[in-house]
Amino acid sequence: MVTGTGLEIMLEEVGHQTFPNPQPQPLRSSYVQLIVTIGGSPRSIRVDDSVEIGEYTITVKSANPFRYDDGPRCTLLVMRR
Numbered sequence: 001m002v003t004g005t006g007l008e009i010m011l012e013e014v015g016h017q018t019f020p021n022p023q024p025q026p027l028r029s030s031y032v033q034l035i036v037t038i039g040g041s042p043r044s045i046r047v048d049d050s051v052e053i054g055e056y057t058i059t060v061k062s063a064n065p066f067r068y069d070d071g072p073r074c075t076l077l078v079m080r081r
Contacts, residue, residue, distance in 0.1 A: 002078050005056060008037040013044075014065040014072035032061035032074045057081055 001008050013033040033044045036053050043051050050059040057079050064071035 005078060005080075006038065007053070007056060007078065009058070009076065009078075010035040011072070011074060014063050014074055016063075016065045030065060032063045034054050034058070034076075051081065055081055 011032060012035050014047050015031050017029050017031065019029070024027075029046055031046045032034055036043065036058070043053075045051050045058070045060045047060050047063050050057050051057075059077040059079075061077055063074040065071075066077040
């Protein structure tokens with residue numbers, strides 16, 4: 001529950017994808033899948049991306065899918081538009 005907003009956000013999944021890249025290092029991207037009670041269906045959001053739900057913008061600031069590193073967890077920023 002996000003205090004004072006009426007939003008209830010459940011973390012459904014934290015994931016990590018690796019994309020092939022011709023560079024020496026492959027591209028990596030973490031993402032989260034959230035269920036927001038007033039927003040309907042689950043939303044998948046990448047780190048530093050945002051989604052607008054109702055009168056709020058939810059931004060994923062970090063995502064850690066790895067259990068060995070205290071995961072899965074994420075950090076969100078919720079702001080009124």
